[in-house]
Amino acid sequence: METSTAILRVLDQLADLLGRTADTPPTASTPCTDFDVAGLRAHIVGWLTAFTDGYTSDDHLCSDPQAVAVDGSGADQVRRCAARLAEVFPAALSNPLKIGDAAMPGDMAASMILWEYQVHGWDLAHAAGVSWSPADDGVEASLAFAPGMLTPDFQGEGKAFGPRVDVADDAPALERLVGLSGRDPRI
Template sequence: MTDTRTRLHAVLTDLADVVGGIRDDQWRARTPCSEFDVAALADHVVGWSTTFAAGYADPEGRAPGGPTEVGGDRADAIRDAADRMDEALAAGAAQRPLSLGGAAMPGEMALSMILWEYQVHGWDLATALGRPWSPDEAGLEESLAFAPMMLTDDYQGEGKPFAPRVPVADDASAMDRLVAVSGRDPRWS
């Protein structure tokens, strides 16, 4: 759990830098996450990172039922969420369930899900903006082992939250394999 926690903090910190570098002319650009443009995806990652941080910081592990609306500087909001989550996780928050609305999942499982989500959404934003994105290789491999457990037929395919898997070469990079299993084309432009 310590490695996942450390990796998540690094991913969120890097994501804050990507979000902080969005130029005025880029907010309406398309992203590989087809349902979101840059502005909507930035709001999504800010809202959910803040929600997850609130849930882990809550003594009962209760998060708001949906993404938190955050005003102000998006990059600062992500950094704040990263720090709040890291502090709560260091104090053992992943040892209890994380409740989102009416649903709960084991805290460590939620942590793995959050790491995967922000590795992929970080790639979505960085790719849309023409920026580099290179999370820790061990963290990518961790998410490659985790993601298929979450991406069941109920969640992945046409008209579902995740697009169908994209075929890639067996020797593709871990980042390319992770975005492909998550329904994105690593060659997107």
């Protein structure tokens, strides 16, 4: 399975999830301790817009995610970004994606994006008490990718990702990914 296909599939599910959780109180807490529901929506929509702008622009430069305001639940914004990405994927993955002064290979950024939206989808679904079931093949791809990004520089107390949570090896793929990403799937 191509990463671009998995991203488009998870974005379709994420747009639906955003719509289904539109009535969740904006100040409700999420398993992503950096964000309440409103903050998580802003993070999802802002960064997806930034990534989309980077993949679809001639200079491959991401826009400022902080400059994006969430319209309603953000579902339509996610759908519009997904439609724009569908026009350039998978060819755009061969270009670097520039975030400020840094750049990363486009295919690596895509793997990071897939992982991020699978986990943030779980965060939002958990906060709202609804289901979230991204496709296992995409989650398995993220399970293979994420350990390379979750170095001691980025994971642990007070870092971007909390400490890994032990999850059984035979647990569902999403539970293993959530645990790897510093969230307890049993909460």
